[in-house]
Amino acid sequence: TQLLEQSPQFLSIQEGENLTVYCNSSSVFSSLQWYRQEPGEGPVLLVTVVTGGEVKKLKRLTFQFGDARKDSSLHITAAQPGDTGLYLCAGDPPWGDSSYKLIFGSGTRLLVRP
């Protein structure tokens, strides 16, 4: 069974601080997605990373996919209250292995205090 461990589970920081969320597994994924979910809403896709070692930037958010495609991180620079939400990583199993059923991490609840 493929599992994704996400850490930390909860993070409360002051506006302007930096933070990193980690998503780790012992399994290889063909791709990995990061979603943000606000209360009462569905998850919204932030980014998909596909290539081992890939780094993608989305304004103040930096996403990295590990070289071995087993782990990923999300770094937020100068967090703002609008970044508050539940961050979910989700891995796509290798092609041919029920690859359309994402494996979700347990989520990181981020609170950015003004």
Place this chain on the structure above:
Amino acid sequence: DAMVIQNPRYQVTQFGKPVTLSCSQTLNHNVMYWYQQKSSQAPKLLFHYYDKDFNNEADTPDNFQSRRPNTSFCFLDIRSPGLGDAAMYLCATSRVAGPANTIYFGEGSWLTVV
């Protein structure tokens, strides 16, 4: 414009009274999913349709059923809702076409059981 549309957004039902949640998509994706999400947890896959093929997760209770009359629509039927079925139900879609499968979520339907 919303691409995965769920109705209703909020549903209150009585204990044991059947309820149906609907989902429609404008993406022409071949896979449609139903997830259950409880407070601050990761979404839990209940079942999915790959075109017309229905795929049930092993731990999905019999109380939950689904119908997909055509590519665009999918329904979640809860035959006899219990208090433990109160949750957000998320519909999602994807187009299976190789690596980097990306899932698009609807805004969710909140179910309250009284």
